[in-house]
Amino acid sequence: MDGTDSSERNALITGASSGIGRATAHALARDGANVALAARRESELADIADALEAEYGVETAVCPVDVRDESAVESMVEEAVAALGGLDVLVNNAGLARGEAVEDLSTEEFRAMQDTNVDGVFFVTRAALPHLRDSAGNLIFVGSFAGQYPRPFNPVYAATKWWVRGFAHSLEGRVGEDGVAVTVVNPTEVRTEFGSEDGEPFEDRFEPGSVTEPEEIADAIAFAAGQENSTVSEIDVYRRDKFSGF
Helix, strand or coil, X not given: CCCCCCCCCEEEEECCCCHHHHHHHHHHHHCCCEEEEEECCXXXXXXXXXXHHHHHCCCEEEEECCCCCHHHXXXXXXXXXXXXXXXXXXXXXXXXXXXXXXXXXXXXXXXXXXXXHHHHHHHHHHHHHHHHHHHCCEEEEECCHXXXXXXXXXXXXXXXXXXXXXXXXXXXXXXXXXXXXXXXXXXXXXCCCCCCCCCCCHHHHCCCCCXXXXXXXXXXXXXHHCCCCCCCCXXXXXXXXXXXXX
């Protein structure tokens, strides 16, 4: 996918230390954007930043943060804006899944998903919105197939992604008149570290080519981020046989 040239634009990506976040950092830097990388694992962020600068010649900022920490998020966004000189694109990518059946889900696992997938997304969005209004920028949420269709084996995770999607589209109606574009990108299974908290990660569970690769999601995000006059409201990126069992 090719959108408008992202050169001279500044992007902030959460969950940037691996998977979709890392691939998105490469996709946006490839298009010429400077990139602020946010996640908990600082050493991984530093390695990615070095790679982006060496390969694409862009500016980077390493912004370690736990998106569940409200005050830390506010400081992180200000740090990213100061380091890059502004903010044109926010990619809300940080998220996690824990447990499966509701009756077996601990309160700790429930809180972890709520705190990250709901509260964290809200904290980052709230802190970044004034800067995106200033730049008439692009606000992108990584949603999920689970946020569109019933997900019997992990209903709490699904509910958090339904929240993300509802929040994003409701916000779209609010900030569009301010010139801010809002996009939700919905993947199905993606070969990343996702799922490693509770067992086998998707990158080990699925063979290459059997499900979506993170670079495919990153290209969709880059397409949305490249729009200057229009909003790409929603992009679904599903593996081709996803509906075969429906």
